[in-house]
Amino acid sequence: MITNIIIVKDLVKKFGSFVANDHLTFEVRKGEIFGFLGANGAGKTTAIRILCGLSFPTSGELSVAGYNVYTQREKIKQNIGYMSQKFSLYDDLTIFENIRFYAAIYGLSRKDIDNRAEILMKKLNLEDARNKLIRDIPLGWKQKLAFSVAIIHDPKIVFLDEPTGGVDPITRRQFWDMIYEAARNGITVFVTTHYMDEAEYCDRVSIMVDGRIAALDTPVALREKYQARNMNEVFLKLARAQTKEVA
Amino acid sequence: MKRFWGFVVKEFLHIFRDYRTLLILFGMPAVQLILFGFVITNEIKDARFAVLDLSKDETTRQITEKITSSGYFRLDRNLNTYHEIEAAFREGDIRLVVVFEPDFARRLEKERAAHVQLIGDASDPNTANILVNYATGILNNYLLSLNAEAIPLQIIPEARMMYNQELKGVFMFVPGLMAMLLMLISALMTSLSITREKELGTMELLLASPLRPMQIVVGKVFPYVFLAFINACIIILLGWAVFGVPVRGSIALLLFESFLFISMALSLGILISCITNSQQLAMMISLVALMLPTILLSGFIFPVENMPVILQWLCHIMPPMYFITVIKSIMLKGNGLFFIWKETLILIGFTLFFILLSVKKFKIRLA
Structure with a gap:
């Protein structure tokens, strides 16, 4: 049975007279990898911030992990993980201290923190580097560590806001392996990106243009519908159609 | 609560790992105190002066000798004409010129009055003032000794400086320095540490976590309450050990007032970190909007009573002035709460006002 873990109906977010999200309606299914695509400024980050409880919508009905976005923000925050565009780790703390900190603010017990930190460091082959400062480790490691830390408390959903910006292709590939693994373990992944090749890795993608959802389906279905060879072409066709409409 | 402590631990790690800043924070009170205490002093010794003696008699010779032997002055040269006065000042070494009119002794004898002119180098007005006062005092003393029998009735004022008998500058600087450093550590460091999280983007993460905004703010502030408190104690201890600045009043009250000022x-x-997004801006605002008034408009260096009325008003809307008044009152006069309740209430008012304002701003930013 398919259950929807995120339900968004008619989400509108205005900043003054500027409409950043114009009547967004979509659902995210439990356990899927949902790609949230769009050019810079299309309104992706605004939407993701609302879903994470970082900002209030102007209007619309939203439920995340079964909780109401307006009234149950604390419950939502306990059940989601979040990784932002910028690095979310502290440069002047060690690997272990960073893990311990995030585990602690999500309310894990001391024993749990130690256990999970050990498992996590073993998995990432960072056992020898546990006392290294974050500023001294390579970018790729930081990225993987940041993701692992974002799901250390076993959230129901993890929101990734352009997690692979500025990372080399090999690390990106490894990063996506980690995303698959998380999805296999039952964590729903909500990921924004503007790398169109990454869109192919998602179960379903939505493409935002100028604050609206222009298309939403599986990558295969989208390619067929727009008669495109890859997601990049799908995206360009959609973006051009929009520009024509405006002109 | 567990989450909150996890957060506080992280904040302490940030602070202790940045040992350079830590060193500055704890080294600064010592260095400042010693600088202010030893270098900036209003006492004058061996100021050079010149004499233009147009009379050249026994009396003027005696007066010149008196001035020279006072310890405050050293005779640099004798001048012969008025023209030489300006030249002597221009050369820069001379701080005071004493001019005796012609026939000084004879006039003093016959007319019972003679003129002596004291010319100070007022390019440094404070020093000039002090020197002229010293010289006047010496002249008056001499006059008294001359007329000891002639004038039967006289009033001899004997000034005594209460609370700071030796007029030590450090007594002034310790309270001012406390205000300055507590302001610096508390306001500057917290605003930097919050804006740093904003710059790094980690603030988003904290806000997306189950930590409540209030917990974030209190967690940020908590370590600095400690640091500022320790610093206050260091200043008081150093002031007492090195310069003998006393704490005549209750130490508990002193610490309470410091705590109040730290909270403020x-x-x-x-508040600063709520309205700025970069560390640089936060630093600029803290330095210009907080440090300058704390130093200039608080009575720390310049007495409030001598300022133009508008600046006096400005002083009265700045918290440091009240804090300095309170500390001086407790440390030097040994006063209790009864004498400073008004200032204390004002400080509490400021604290509540800023806390409410910043909590409100923080909430607005969230929505």
């Missing part, structure tokens, strides 16, 4: 400064720091 911390809430100001939060």
